[in-house]
Amino acid sequence: MEKVKRTIERVAKPGYEYELYIHTAIKVLAETSSESVESLLKAQDTGIGIRVFRNGKIGFAYTTDLSEESLIECYKRAVEICELSPEDDTNKPFCARVEGELNNPYDSTVLYVTPQDLAQRCIQLEGFAKTLDNRIKGVRKLSLKGVYSEVYHFNTCGIDYHYASSSFISTIGVLAQEGEDSSISYDFRASRYLADLPLEDMVKDAVFKAVSQLNPSDFESKVMPTVFFRDAFASLLEAFSSVFLGDSLIKDKTMLKGKEGQIIASEVFTLIDDGTIEKGLASSPVDAEGILTRRNLVVKNGVFKGFLHSYRTALKSGQEPTGNSVRDSFKTLPTSGITNLFVEPSNTSFEDLTTFFPETLLVLDLMGLHTVDPISGDFSLGASGIILKEGKEVKRVRGITISGNFLEVLKNIRAVGNDLVFYGNVGSPSVLVERLTVGA
Known part of the structure; x- marks a missing residue:
């Protein structure tokens, strides 16, 4: 963030307030169906959004390239848009002293868990679904995704902080069959911590709903x-x-x-x-x-x-x-x-x-x-x-x-x-x- 701040400060136009919002997301995902792996993914996405303010006008631009040249170009685009935008006295940044690393507990598991680890857990949950009721014939799709996020936020009115967060999300679709009739039901759960994610409760609810709709x-x-x-x-x-x-x-x-x-x-x-x-x-x-x-x-x-x-x-x-x-x-x-x-x-x-x-x-x-x-x-x-x-x-x-x-x-x-x-x-x-x- 310090390098980004120095770059923008060097080219900032007098009379303009500005805001820098850098967001990084690391995602890990596994999807299974019929106890086979369908998709595995681990990816990272980083970028910056720049807002500029002047006399009730606002401009916004963003880029995923944090090189000096790209940052300067992004700032200039935001200024150009600002100059062309209509005036509105509510177009102004929030001014307050908020600084440093903010306390926001997160689950570091998402940083080192692999898609294969998540896929193994998904396949175990598919097997668990079948044990709950013999009318459950399979799982159409079960996904488990973890996301780690970092936010760096700076503006010229006193904002200069950062924090991290995490989330884990799982979805399931189960197929129930009795005689010639079949039904599908879905459920999902999410939690900040993987250990707190009630995966078995999710499976139980999906099975309950699926079998309750048969015939x-x-x-x-x-x-x-x-x-x-x-x-x-x-x-x-x-x-x-x-x-x-x-x-x-x-x-x-x-x-x-x-x-x-x-x-x-x-x-x-x-x-x-x-x-x-x-x-x-x-x-x-x-x-x-x-x-x-x-x-x-x-x-x-x-x-x-x-x-x-x-x-x-x-x-x-x-x-x-x-x-x-x-x-x-x-x-x-x-x-x-x-x-x-x-x-x-x-x-x-x-x-x-x-x-x-x-x-x-x-x-x-x-x-x-x-x-x-x-x-x-x-x-x-x-x-x-x-x-x-x-x-x-x-x-x-x-x-x-x-x-x-x-x-x-x-x-x-x-x-x-x-x-x-x-x-x-x-x-x-x-x-x-x-x-x-x-x-x-």
Whole structure:
């Protein structure tokens, strides 16, 4: 970083503030299928994003070549873009004294583990899946990926820090077969530490969902109580997570605009975004602009408390930044985003959720989440699951449709379970919704 800083400082134009964001990612990946290795990869990606600011104007450019010549050219491009951009008084860097190596525990395993090591573990997990139920005929794909990241962040307003982080992510798709019918179900888990990655729990859940969808029965459309299995509700929450972001607010792309302090959900529903959770996948000491991360109450007992802001969206909306500036890599600009977003669990058991009403649909899988409308909140999704009476299975259903509005779902939540699980950086327990339209 010191060499990069000296290079840019030498050519920096008077009157311009600037920011240097260097990101390095080392990735190791293994994919297996039918207990055979499909793919092995170990790769490194390094680059720098340069932002320049002047009189409410901003320019941005990036490069993967950190040679002196390329750095100078990248800075000049950013300046040229800045001079041509429109003025906006929120286009300015965050000014604060944040310096040195920041404490952000990570798993060094990712630096020396090999793709072959990960592949061996994947094949073991495939074998484990088959031992759980004789109807499991194979694994379509099982992947295990580790990522080590380093961030160096400097700006001319007092930011000069660096930190490292790590993540491990695994996904699985299992095939179940009974008679002439077959079904496939997927699951995934992620963790900062490989030792904490609940791989066997992931396999168990995927097997449970796959065999629970075999030989489905006909179903008549109706409005009925519905329990979303924890990963199904986490998926729905993630699909609509943009409605809570400052960028959606300033772009007028959220139905929550103007609803701060109002009741938008059931009183049993509390939603939290927390970038400080110990070992949280998206936890970090600061956000992508150097602002301290924190625990943010998004919804408290049904009341919408406020949006998640980056520095710019906070300035734009007259609010305080919440430590929710994110950037995918050096190639992207900071924007508002979630850190570790989760539904606060209660002390209600999963069994109690499924016996609260005489008849309940247990949703195990959702399809078509990319089609939801985060502006209106409307959705119509494919689903699979189990019809329960007094908590006992009476039929399996597949290819049904659940439809409604996200805010109506939140308002109709009757109970929240105690089985919180994080799927990446989004977590949820199982959730009971009193009324949902279910179509055949």
